Amino acid sequence: MGRDASVVGASRSLSSNPRDETIFLVPLACCREVVSFMANPLNPERLEVVILSVDIDWAPDFAIEALIRRLDRHQARATLFLTHQSSALAELDPRRYELGLHPHLPDRLDLASALSTLSPLAPQARGVRFHRLIQSTPLMAELGRAGFLYDASLLIPYQTHLRPFRFPPPLIRIPYAWEDDVHAMTNKPWTLESIDIEAPGLRIFDFHPIHVFLNTDSPSRYEAAKKEGFTLEACRRLQHSGPGTSTFLDDLLAYVHRRRVEMWTLLELAQAVSRGHVPEGCFSS
Ligand SMILES: [Zn+2]
Numbered sequence: 001m002g003r004d005a006s007v008v009g010a011s012r013s014l015s016s017n018p019r020d021e022t023i024f025l026v027p028l029a030c031c032r033e034v035v036s037f038m039a040n041p042l043n044p045e046r047l048e049v050v051i052l053s054v055d056i057d058w059a060p061d062f063a064i065e066a067l068i069r070r071l072d073r074h075q076a077r078a079t080l081f082l083t084h085q086s087s088a089l090a091e092l093d094p095r096r097y098e099l100g101l102h103p104h105l106p107d108r109l110d111l112a113s114a115l116s117t118l119s120p121l122a123p124q125a126r127g128v129r130f131h132r133l134i135q136s137t138p139l140m141a142e143l144g145r146a147g148f149l150y151d152a153s154l155l156i157p158y159q160t161h162l163r164p165f166r167f168p169p170p171l172i173r174i175p176y177a178w179e180d181d182v183h184a185m186t187n188k189p190w191t192l193e194s195i196d197i198e199a200p201g202l203r204i205f206d207f208h209p210i211h212v213f214l215n216t217d218s219p220s221r222y223e224a225a226k227k228e229g230f231t232l233e234a235c236r237r238l239q240h241s242g243p244g245t246s247t248f249l250d251d252l253l254a255y256v257h258r259r260r261v262e263m264w265t266l267l268e269l270a271q272a273v274s275r276g277h278v279p280e281g282c283f284s285s
Helices: 005-014 018-024 028-039 061-073 111-121 137-145 209-214 219-227 232-238 245-258 266-274
Strands: 049-055 078-082 097-101 204-207 262-264
Touching (some): 049 245, 209 232
Parallel strands (some): 049 204, 078 097
């Protein structure tokens, strides 16, 4: 256990479910602290935030624009992992959107050349998610040496109790449990209940603009749009009318609004980890 052992231990000694029980266990004089602890989104047993991440994945501008408009309408916040220059990403509110990089390393693990292409799109970027979730220990070490604070390339589908960790230190690794195209490969319904959204652990979601536009419900819908070159006409014609990626995003945004859940960017999470406000997993320097 790393630097946050005391934080984790403190919460566990209070209760496994501090929101429901701790208020009855402390003297009245402490109530203010307990209430603030209970309301604290940094509660280490259950990080009370939702994080949206978006892999741009060379989506057509109309799909990116539609997604940004929707997120704007909901005053949502998100981390956008960039793959290319797009006018749809030109005037984003920096208070609500973090820009990260989405390097594609098709032939060999040449991070330096990928970053030299991508970094000008977002010179301040501190985070990366690799296209196709490519990972290796040397690659992550190189990312750390290049000055990045975190990587978010580790998908562990439907796993609860996820925590950030550092490997290799000091790079912060942020695992996530849900991605639209992976959900489309399953037979799970497109509902929040299907992912146990109330379970402890990081709640980080990964959407792709093209899947939101198509309201993708199965890989075949995406493949059909790909065959037609992702033209606006084809994508409109192929939009799914039932439950799918788009309706899932609607449900998630409604949940966030209804439950007044804070939305963070991945950078805010990584910075909270750096400050020791969010407990890390078992490997830390
Ligand atoms: Zn990608």
